[in-house]
Amino acid sequence: MIPELTVFWSSTCPWIRRHRMMWPGPVIGNAKEVGKPTIAAWMGGKEVRAARQMLTESNIPTYATPEEAVRTYVNMYRYGKKS
Numbered sequence: 001m002i003p004e005l006t007v008f009w010s011s012t013c014p015w016i017r018r019h020r021m022m023w024p025g026p027v028i029g030n031a032k033e034v035g036k037p038t039i040a041a042w043m044g045g046k047e048v049r050a051a052r053q054m055l056t057e058s059n060i061p062t063y064a065t066p067e068e069a070v071r072t073y074v075n076m077y078r079y080g081k082k083s
Contacts, residue, residue: 024054031060037076041069 031038040055040062042048055062063069 024051024058027055028058028060031058039063039069039072041066 027038027040038060040052040060041064042052042055042062043064043066045064052062061069061072063072
């Protein structure tokens with residue numbers, strides 16, 4: 001079984017850097033609406049600490065790099081194959 005998953009990531013492009021705090025709300029709302037496991041890679045260190053905290057409080061695992069998020073997905077996939 002392959003787990004269905006929604007993945008979001010925050011980039012370092014200038015527009016996103018200026019608007020990062022706007023993004024957790026829609027991500028959290030989408031996660032509740034679709035009902036699938038959601039993981040997020042929210043890059044930016046101290047700049048995104050508050051946004052990552054909002055996601056964590058909403059039970060959305062949040063990683064500092066896309067590689068960490070992908071590693072989590074792969075582990076979920078492997079776990080699902082064993083079931």
